[in-house]
Amino acid sequence: MENFNYHRPATVNAAAALLKKSKDGSYMAGGHTLLPTMKQGLAKPTDIIDLSAIKGFSGIAVSKSAVVIKAGTTHMEVATSAAVKKAIPALWEMAGKIGGVHVRNRGTIGGSIANSDPAADYPSACVGLGATIITDKRKIAADAFFTGMFQTALKAGEIITAVSFPIPKKSSHMKFPNPASRYALTGVFVSQDSAGKVRVAVTGAGPKVFRIADMEAALSKDFAASALNGIQVKAKGLNSDMHATAEYRAHLIGVLARRAVAAAK
């Protein structure tokens, strides 16, 4: 791993200023994506701006209509929050399935989302619940946030500060982990809002998180697993690797979506 300048600012503004000043700086939250990438020599930032000491950067607030999770909140904090469990049990469950104990103790929601790993879990919750990503500059709808593999709508230096998840009527998350990495080989997040509108978001199967319009339309009419019968997910464009072919992933999306709908609460 190449050496770098290390900064630990106390405010978001200071962090943004440090990044701007650096030659090729990078923000770091829990470091569980950045540091492994740097160890492999795949990233060589000149500066690391550690966001973990920013005051008020973590915490969970649950209102009647939304769960707002600040960017520096760890997966473990979400996975052990009784308030999240009550408001959006699927989100609570999903956070408990990310990585192992040690990953959950350090990995943060902001870091996960900013990275837009195609196999990460949080992007499916964001898109599957129609969340809003809040940054130091603006609010971005989750649908517009994840723009590609490891790519987001974040502008240079922009910092995620929180994610707001609207509380659905029902939701559910199903994950089929990669047997080696434990990332999602395919994961499906399903939600139904109070108006009956349904979202089906898929992670792990494509270059980025995506929704399946056919399924959403069918489920908006009839929120039952049987409503998905006959809907074939196309393999074209899905990821194919030694762990899963595109055809298999397409098939898994159908299986997981049906199971998610059946389990939604």
Added chain:
Amino acid sequence: MSAISMKVNGKAVCGEVESRTLLVDFIRTNLGLTGTHVGCDTSQCGACVVHIGGKAVKSCTTLAVACEGADVTTIEGISKNGALHPMQQAFHEQHGLQCGFCTPGMIMASIDIVKRNGKKVSEEVIRRELSGNICRCTGYHNIVVAVQSAAEKM
């Protein structure tokens, strides 16, 4: 190089490290506490697990400089006054180790698991929560038995 200071196993320690120095290297090289191991380079095996502020973390995926002021506990720091921690005792009594290399990380992770899940932690939960710790010797059977046994005593 930056000067850092933190508490390790209850004692104040300090040292000079590069920004890139990982916590595991600081612990092993600067402090000579070699019970914390490195088993992989992709943050997946769990041999390097220590506690920071009582929570299990991978010391191979944590910068030493980021631990300024932190309260770190390693495998060397969990016995108190010569008495083994119940988790150590259980690994011994249930034959939860063979070569011993993954053991420190396994024990540190298991303590976190039991602390969060309580005395009645189920086998299912233990197995799921140990997904970030790899053992090649034991087949995990006796590790799971040990964690359950320790849970009752912790």
Added chain:
Amino acid sequence: MTDTGIGARVLRKEDKRFITGKGQYTDDINLPHQTYAYFVRSPHAHATIKSINTAKAKKMPGVVDVFTSKEVEEDKIGGLICGWLIHSKDGSPMKAGPHPILASGKVRFVGDQVAVVIAETRAQARAAAEAVSVSYGVLPHNVDAAQAMKTKAQVHDVAADNRVYNWSIGDQAATDAAFKTAVHVTKMDLINNRLIPNAMETRAAIGSYDTGSDHYTLYTTSQNPHVARLVISAFHGLAPEHKLRVIAPDVGGGFGSKIFIYGEEVTCVWASKRIGGRPVKWTADRSEAFLSDAHGRDHVSHAELAMDAAGKIIGLKVHTIASMGAYLSTFSSCVPTYLYATLLSGQYNIPNIYAEVDAVYTNTAPVDAYRGAGRPEATYLLERIVETAARELKMDPVEFRRKNFITSFPHQTPVIFCYDAGDYGAALDKALELSDYKNFASRKAASARNGKLRGVGFSAYIEACGIAPSAAVGSLGAGVGLWESAEVRVNAVGTVEVLTGSHSHGQGHETTFAQLVSEKLGVDINNVAIVHGDTDKVQMGMGTYGSRSGAVGMTAISKALDKIEAKAKRVAAAVMEASVDDVDFKDGTFTVKGTDKKMAFGEVALASYVGHKFNSSEIEIGLKETSFHDPSNFVFPAGVHICEVEVDADTGLTKIASYTAVDDFGTIINPMIVEGQVQGGVAQGIGQALIEGAHYDRESGQLSTGSYMDYNMPRAANMPHIENFKLGFTVTKCPSNPLGMKGCGEAGAIAAPPAVINAITDAIGVRDIAMPATPLTVWQAMQPMKRAAE
């Protein structure tokens, strides 16, 4: 016996240092003024080395020196050797290509080491390694065993068709004749997937040269430090044995991968002298371990099994292509021959067997012994084809096996081995009972109600371990003898030190060996120290692999203990003024028949050192004995494992619903440790069957499974639940050693893969499925049936 003797469930003496973080593994050791080595590795599967430019690297901060094959050749450091000479069936010797410690002229697999950088810190060495510029001329490559004899990619000049040897065993004519009389022949093509051992501690070494005494020391992660010393001395020519000390301290698992002598370790000890005596330390990254540790398995086989009208097996024909990788590793050549084809009779009375093995070079990491070594490959092939034959004959697989079991001993197979003892039916019966086989149908129905497909699979395995006797293995091509040594030193206060040539890297020798001493001398195990892993302390030894430390290593200790007892009796007799013949020894006390005279073992030990009460011209002072034990036969552990799986037909995910292992290991010293060995072995076997597989990309020759991101390691959740993992033992004592011991280290890894695959094929109703049966593979295997059903 004492309560810490043979058969006692004694907690391990070695545990304390491991659970408190006080173990001393090689990377935990630091020597004053040490430097760090980092290896430059080939990014190509096959290429000529046109030039290496080290000038830039040598100028980098902290760099002490950079070495390539040029310096190796200057110092006339010999190449790595393969210690077992196999002859082809035409009588020609195997074709061993050169294997220098740093690649010379050519690289032959991705990860082949090309140069080494020595620097003040590890980071500096690594940075400078990136600055070493190597110009390669890329050559065609082949990573596939099945293609090796057809490809244009010639790995070594000595082997035009990449064939190392074409070896055979058994009587071809008699087997062909038997097949002509067959009523049914079952034919299968089977692949034994390549595995990466993945001991959790990666390989590491510290080489140190003392300029004052012209003496070398090597700390290394070895299962057999004496063999390392012998090879480094005799073949690499670095130093004579008395000038080289090899220390293998705590070693974090081996599974075979740390038996072998590798270029990196030799380089460290050589380079230390080259840089003027500063120690050179190297610790492999896990990524390096994936690329450069010897892999296991990688067989492509065709097998045919012939049956008569009564369902009796009358013949077996096998052809196997075994990948050796790019070089012949230390024991590689004997794995697909004498450790594989000699086991093809399994537990069955098969009158005619003929097997032919083509060992081939491929542009992959060397393949050598990995837990079980050859025996898992044999068992997989045989137990898959036996199960399939039973299904084709519409016979119960249990009864088909039983019908063909060997039932009288000794039994001479057509493939060299003479099985000395066993009771295969007893193990089968016990396994059926423990697994509640009679109620399988109701469990299958219950699974079906939950939408799951349940299947059951059997595996009746035999293994041969404690490879021996030395004269026999020598006649088959082994370069070493396969005995073991022991030295027992009784201290004046009656405590005991045992110096053994066996090496413990998880097996618990410090406990089990002490139990043997406790049993025989009546000494508390806490008064026994087991010393191993240091060539300056233990005179000579052959190390630990092939489940040999009990049957061979402990027998050597047992013999030395017998000598101690005999000597101590003479001392006791003299002290108690009795005839030696009248002295009895039991539970640590010497008594004189017909009197109340007695002496504790400790008193006799003291008496033997003070020498006040006997004539030292008749009885030598002291109490120390040695023994070298060369076994008269292999030992033959055997057993029956039964696996039940539940397959999720929607996703192809297989869960091990239950696993039952019944093993006959002969006399068991410590049941707790033996159970641990079985559980660990089964986990590796389940890993091979369900998720593990090393994969090289055909196009690029790169290792696609080069980290834990892609190589599937078994985790806690992959294993059956506690109440569903049942172990049982049957006991037939091994007649070829006085303790009646067999070996238990490899059983699980040998037995489990066919048990699991037999269960999956039973569950989903296919004839065969490739390992690893990942969710993808199982799902794909089920597609034709689903289409047919639609």
